[in-house]
Amino acid sequence: MIEAVKSRLIDQLDKIVGSQFVSTNPADLYIYSYDLTFAESHSPDIVVLPQSVEEVQAILKLANQEKIPVIPYIAGGNVGGLTIPLNGGISLDLKRMNNIIEVSEADMYALVEPGVTFGQMKAFLNKNHPTLKYTYAFSPPSTGVIANAIVQGLDNLSFRYGAASHWVTGLEVALATGELVRIGSCAASKTWQAIAPFPELDGLFLGWQGATGVITKMAVSLWPNPPYNTALTYMPMDLEGANEILQSIIRTRIPDDLIGTSFTLNKAGVAAYEHRKMDLYPAVKREGEEPEFVITAELTGNNEKELNAKAEAIGEAVDAKCQSYKFTGPETMPSTTAAFPMQALGVLSSGGGLMWVGTYGPMSRWLETVKKGCELQDKYDITRTCYTRIMNEGHFVGLRWMLPYDKGDPALVERIKDLCAEQLELVLETGYIPYKTPVWAVRKLEEKVSPDWLKLHRRIKAALDPNNIMNPGRWGMPRE
Amino acid sequence: MALKDLQEWLYGCTHCGTCKDVLNIFSPACPAGEKYQLESYFPSGKMLIARGVANGVLNLDDDDTRERIYACTGCLSCEQQCGVYHHQHIFETVQALRSEAVTQGNLNPAYMVMVESLKKDDNVFGKAKAERGDWAKDLKIKDAAKEKTDVVYHAGCMLSFDPELWEIPRSAIKLLEAAGIDAGIMGAEESCCGGRAYEIGYDGEFTKYAEHFIETFNSLGAGKVITSCSDGYSTFKKLYPKMNIEMKFDTLHTAEYLDVLIKDKKLKFTKKVPLKVTYHDPCHLGRHLGESGIYDSPRNVLKSIPGIELVEMERNRENAWCCGAGAGVSQANPDFALWTANERLKEAQSTGATALVTSCPWCVRNFRDAVKKYGENIEIYDIAEIACKAL
Numbered sequence: 050m051i052e053a054v055k056s057r058l059i060d061q062l063d064k065i066v067g068s069q070f071v072s073t074n075p076a077d078l079y080i081y082s083y084d085l086t087f088a089e090s091h092s093p094d095i096v097v098l099p100q101s102v103e104e105v106q107a108i109l110k111l112a113n114q115e116k117i118p119v120i121p122y123i124a125g126g127n128v129g130g131l132t133i134p135l136n137g138g139i140s141l142d143l144k145r146m147n148n149i150i151e152v153s154e155a156d157m158y159a160l161v162e163p164g165v166t167f168g169q170m171k172a173f174l175n176k177n178h179p180t181l182k183y184t185y186a187f188s189p190p191s192t193g194v195i196a197n198a199i200v201q202g203l204d205n206l207s208f209r210y211g212a213a214s215h216w217v218t219g220l221e222v223a224l225a226t227g228e229l230v231r232i233g234s235c236a237a238s239k240t241w242q243a244i245a246p247f248p249e250l251d252g253l254f255l256g257w258q259g260a261t262g263v264i265t266k267m268a269v270s271l272w273p274n275p276p277y278n279t280a281l282t283y284m285p286m287d288l289e290g291a292n293e294i295l296q297s298i299i300r301t302r303i304p305d306d307l308i309g310t311s312f313t314l315n316k317a318g319v320a321a322y323e324h325r326k327m328d329l330y331p332a333v334k335r336e337g338e339e340p341e342f343v344i345t346a347e348l349t350g351n352n353e354k355e356l357n358a359k360a361e362a363i364g365e366a367v368d369a370k371c372q373s374y375k376f377t378g379p380e381t382m383p384s385t386t387a388a389f390p391m392q393a394l395g396v397l398s399s400g401g402g403l404m405w406v407g408t409y410g411p412m413s414r415w416l417e418t419v420k421k422g423c424e425l426q427d428k429y430d431i432t433r434t435c436y437t438r439i440m441n442e443g444h445f446v447g448l449r450w451m452l453p454y455d456k457g458d459p460a461l462v463e464r465i466k467d468l469c470a471e472q473l474e475l476v477l478e479t480g481y482i483p484y485k486t487p488v489w490a491v492r493k494l495e496e497k498v499s500p501d502w503l504k505l506h507r508r509i510k511a512a513l514d515p516n517n518i519m520n521p522g523r524w525g526m527p528r529e
Numbered sequence: 530m531a532l533k534d535l536q537e538w539l540y541g542c543t544h545c546g547t548c549k550d551v552l553n554i555f556s557p558a559c560p561a562g563e564k565y566q567l568e569s570y571f572p573s574g575k576m577l578i579a580r581g582v583a584n585g586v587l588n589l590d591d592d593d594t595r596e597r598i599y600a601c602t603g604c605l606s607c608e609q610q611c612g613v614y615h616h617q618h619i620f621e622t623v624q625a626l627r628s629e630a631v632t633q634g635n636l637n638p639a640y641m642v643m644v645e646s647l648k649k650d651d652n653v654f655g656k657a658k659a660e661r662g663d664w665a666k667d668l669k670i671k672d673a674a675k676e677k678t679d680v681v682y683h684a685g686c687m688l689s690f691d692p693e694l695w696e697i698p699r700s701a702i703k704l705l706e707a708a709g710i711d712a713g714i715m716g717a718e719e720s721c722c723g724g725r726a727y728e729i730g731y732d733g734e735f736t737k738y739a740e741h742f743i744e745t746f747n748s749l750g751a752g753k754v755i756t757s758c759s760d761g762y763s764t765f766k767k768l769y770p771k772m773n774i775e776m777k778f779d780t781l782h783t784a785e786y787l788d789v790l791i792k793d794k795k796l797k798f799t800k801k802v803p804l805k806v807t808y809h810d811p812c813h814l815g816r817h818l819g820e821s822g823i824y825d826s827p828r829n830v831l832k833s834i835p836g837i838e839l840v841e842m843e844r845n846r847e848n849a850w851c852c853g854a855g856a857g858v859s860q861a862n863p864d865f866a867l868w869t870a871n872e873r874l875k876e877a878q879s880t881g882a883t884a885l886v887t888s889c890p891w892c893v894r895n896f897r898d899a900v901k902k903y904g905e906n907i908e909i910y911d912i913a914e915i916a917c918k919a920l
Contacts, residue, residue: 069565074593076569079586080577085543098566124546125568145566168555190555191546326614392547392612401540457540 050094050117050137058115062097062139065107070098070145081122081132081140085403087462088130088487093120093140100145102223102265109263109518110227112139116516119225121259123163123193127200128403129485131258135522141263143193149173150266156242157181158218160268163195167390170194174271182274184210185389187436192390195267200485201256201409203438203447205347205389206272208307211441212409212484214255218243221266222254225514233268241268253513258486259520261513275349277356278386281363283378284312284340288423290374291342292416297370298346299412299443303359306347306386311423311433314451315343321397322388329432329453330461340377342435347384400455404465405436406472406490407449410481412439415446418479422450422472429468448481488523495527530732531632532583532625539583539622541615542576548607548619549573551848558606558844560851560869569597572607572619579622582629589630598626599637600865603728603856605816609847620856627730639861640729647734651720653860656690662716664688664695668702673713673749680705680712681751681778685758686721687890693897694890700917701757701783707920708795712755720745724764729857739764739772747777757783757913759813759889760855767817782814784888784912788826791833798919801836806915807882808839809873809896810849811889822847827888827912834919840880842873850876852887854895863898870899874907884908886915 050058055073062071072078073095082092094117099105112119118138125132134140147164152174159170168190170183184206186197197204201212210216219233219241230236232251233244244251254261285291291309298307310318313333320327327333335341346363350356364379397403410418415437423433431452438447450472454465473483473490477497483490495503510517510525522528549571550558557563562571569578575598581587589595601623608616630636646655664684673681682705684698705712723738742765746754756762765780781789790796808827815822824846831839844850853859853869874896877885885907887893896909 070567072567072569074569074597075591076574076578076581076587076594076597077567079581080544080568080574083544083577085545096567126543126545142566142568166550166555168550172555189545189547190552191549321612392545392552392610401543403543455540457536 054115055094058111058117059095061111062095062108065111066097066099066104072096081125082134084125084127084130084133085401086128086130086487087402087404087466088133091133091135092137093134094137096140096142098142098145102221102229105141105223105263105265106227106229108139108141109223109225112518113225113227113516116518118518118521119263120520121163121263123196124166124191126189126192127196127485128405128407129200129487131200131485131523135488135528138518146265152178152181152271153240154178154181156240157271158241158268159183159271160219160241160266161194162266163193163264165194166190167192167194167197171390178271180274181271183269183271188390189392190390194269195264198267198269199255199264200258203440205306205386207438207440207447208304208442210270215441216270217251217255217267218270219268220251220254220264222262223265224262225516225519229265235268253509257525258523260510260524261519275351277350277353278384279348279356279360280382280384281346281348281360281379282382283344283367283376285342285344285374285376287341287374288416288420290371290376291344293371293374294344294367294376295439296412297366298363299439301363301366302442303348303363304346305349307344307439309342309344309437311435312340312343313432314434314436317397322391329434332430333432347386397451397453400453400457402454402456402462404452404454404469405449406469406476407447407484408476408481409440409445409447409484410476410479412443412446414479415448418448418476418481421475425468425471425475426450429464431464431468491523492527530621530625530628532579532629535579535618535622535625536583538615538618539576539580541613542573543613544573544577546571546573548611550610551606551844552610554843554848556844557850558610558848560602560604560853560872561600561865563872564865564868565600570600572611575601575623575626576619579626582626589626589633589635595630595635595637598623598630599729599857599861601856602812602851602853602858602869604812604851606848606851609816624728624730628732631730637861640857643860644726644731644734647721647726652686652690653721653725654686654690659717661689661719662714664698665702665714665716668699670702671713672716673751674715674718676713677750678711678713679751680710680753680755681746681749682712682714683719683754683756683758683761684714685756685761685890687894688757689719691890691894694893697757697890697893697911697913700911700913701755703917703920704787704796704913705755708790722761722764724760724768725857727764727768728855735768736772739769740774743769743772743774743776747775751778754778754780755783755786756780757888757890757911759811760891763813763817766821782823782888784814784827784830785823787912787916788829791830798834798916800919802834802915802918803836804884805838805840805882806831806884806886807842807877807880808845809852809877809885809887809892810846811887811892812849812851812855814888815849816847830912830916831886834916840882842876842880844876852892852895854891859891859895866895867899867902870895871903871905874899874903874905878905878907882907884910886910886912888912
């Protein structure tokens, strides 16, 4: 950024948010230039922390006028390099906007600002609305509720309700021009209960990685919080068995959450949960009669009778379909729900690095994709770390291979990069689409889509962000 | 500890942010991060700064960068919340950055004054060494430097030189007397423990004081050193053992010792003290001591005082919010120190308590200053003061 422009910009930003919330300090710029992935580091020119919608609008107006990139930021933990400012500009850290504005018990939604975290939401609901719950990702408590919804995250009620963007019931967005729009019922009324029956304009912002505007308020669904819960675990000896068990459970429509992991990842996860370290390098292999996979179905009930009946029905469904496969289970375990959000992710990746090719795809090609993805891990002598979550009652599935790594080991970083590149090729072949899409995967995806899709996508981006200031270089427009 | 010796831990942090909040309660845990909000003030940011400095990308000659490194009260709440393997090395890394800055000659003016005072008068307040024992002038107490006593009471810099806090060591002495303990003090011969010098990166000064202190107390032949200073206590317990010099004396905090004296029926409280109080766990008496953190003793003492009703704050024991005074912050950044203290006072008031009791003079000083600045309606006591009321 030209120094004269920067200086002028800083003066203006100081006036908008106060000088203590504007920084050009090298340490700040360094910190906001990295994340836990191997994404190339790019530094912002300025870090700004607004506290109000009006301040966000004023910053956007200014940035748009000066044609300066703006990159929304909350905790920076997205595993996609999504808040690294590819073209410099302003890192717009929204953590000071952290009010839970409203919880409607009757309409079962929470209206939150962008800085509200999973941890904050959980504490607030536990204290003030214990009969309601939100859904949390396998991620740290500092994860932003809105950030998780924008990137279409997969959470612990995703079996029932799909990706996090599916339970958004209203939005307030500051456009790149500084204009402010409300989307959903809130556009015409005081309540934020649903996007429908308006045209679904939320799609202009959800899944866009902040490339079309800054979401300043979001209403998200809350759900009743049944008092009884448990988890059922199955451990198949091969992936074919895992596939069949998952399919059987899907058809029951019973669980709140249905996940599966490579047994080796499960072992590391349990260790992390207990604050023990399990080194995943060199690659950890299955030993003796250890299973290949661990499948967990989370169940809830209004009473013990309902809970037991659900468990019994799942047991019968699996028994009926999976006789020809070798597996153990069901084992009844305490539900992990209470542990969400959790710090296990940070522990698991305690070499400073975590990467994955995370995807959503069809259950019909799950087995083939998981097998090949795990074989690629074998090829690179990396522990099998498949993690899968069944979404929206089995209409699609989340799939990734979690790759914790030591950022201080350049040879390992290169190995992880090469593995990710191959896994990306694989998933694109089997119809799996990368989520929280890192920029290198966005460009690959753009090669797969039709030219008309690309034209429409870029036309929308240009219409909403004519000066290409919103998190540029990602969705909608390649880096210049 | 030098930064190069911590290489193993510099890549441990994923910047996951778990350190920002108290686990499961999800209330703020890091005073610096909460106050300033920029990532560089949070523990994970400081770990990244350390990485940047170690890799030569960031320089410690930048005043603003150093300001971020010194904006840390060393409360170790981050180490409590973080579940990653480097978690016991977070403040060690911050201290190493400070040490690196000192080694490079990038000094903080507020600390230069403090260190000069240490060199000249053995205290961190710029006061004459001869005044060190003034707090006990009219007390009939043995001079441990001249005659052997079973117990030596170490007042520490803060209690020796702040007349507004003299009631604390005087109360402690009264309690020891009431329990029939043969105690003495070092008076003007007492010196700083060096703990603060260590925390602000002056490793050499710390070593000097540690060696001097251990040798002096070894030569006295007293079996026990009792102190009301939590900072001093954690220095004796945690840092001195790293010197590899045999310590021929045991150290107890006043709260710990009072608890023992009460249990041994040597100390009895007879007067009613009708107060609803909450207890603030000093970081140096809690988290700094790891699994040996002293949480029960002060509560036991309070519960043994007739009339006291003890209520807990949400963030207590290992998860207590810091008072804001630690690691040199109250000297160099009083605004931050007092803001942090006031956050705690608001939490204390929300319990319905009319008084906050703690066991560290740095906490007491900072809380009382915060009451003056922000006007929260709550009384502040040291554990010895409140116990003495019941004699």
